[in-house]
Amino acid sequence: MSNVLNESAENYLETILILSQKLPVVRSVDIANELGFKKSSVSVAMKNLREKEHIKVDEQGFIHLTPSGLEIANMIYERHTLLSSWLIHLGVPADVAAADACKMEHVISTESFEAIKRHVYENKEV
Incomplete structure (x- = not known):
């Protein structure tokens, strides 16, 4: 969509x-x-x-x-919050993580995002 x-x-x-x-x-x-x-x-x-x-x-x-x-708003917001939290967990400074997540949230495929989400929650990384 x-x-x-x-x-x-x-x-x-x-x-x-x-x-x-x-x-x-x-x-x-x-x-x-x-x-x-x-x-x-x-x-x-x-x-x-x-x-x-x-x-x-x-x-x-x-x-x-x-x-x-x-x-659509919920989907983008979920992507933004998960990606920025994950990047911060990986050691990226918060401001950089938020800016990168803002770019990534629009271009990542549903399949890739779902795979990242599964990985993050299975490994309790956020």
Whole structure:
């Protein structure tokens, strides 16, 4: 499913998920502040995600993940957290691990990620 979205769209969905866990509501301005982007850039991205039915925007401008958006966001977030934790466990500095995990989470195949996940949990490495 995620291979039809680009890395940027996946990052937006992941950011909406993370913000929704921290804030009572998520707005475009919150996403722009979190990512350091212009509000106009975020508005274009939200339009695209809305057209792909990964988000809904209510009349107050609050952004909500749809079931498909939530599925993608959860997948990317799981990849990010596991990969960054694993890299830190391997001795990579936390900031480097987080940056590398952010790149890896978008390009790794499902098969490779599942194999890493099995290995990590079987060996209790995170």
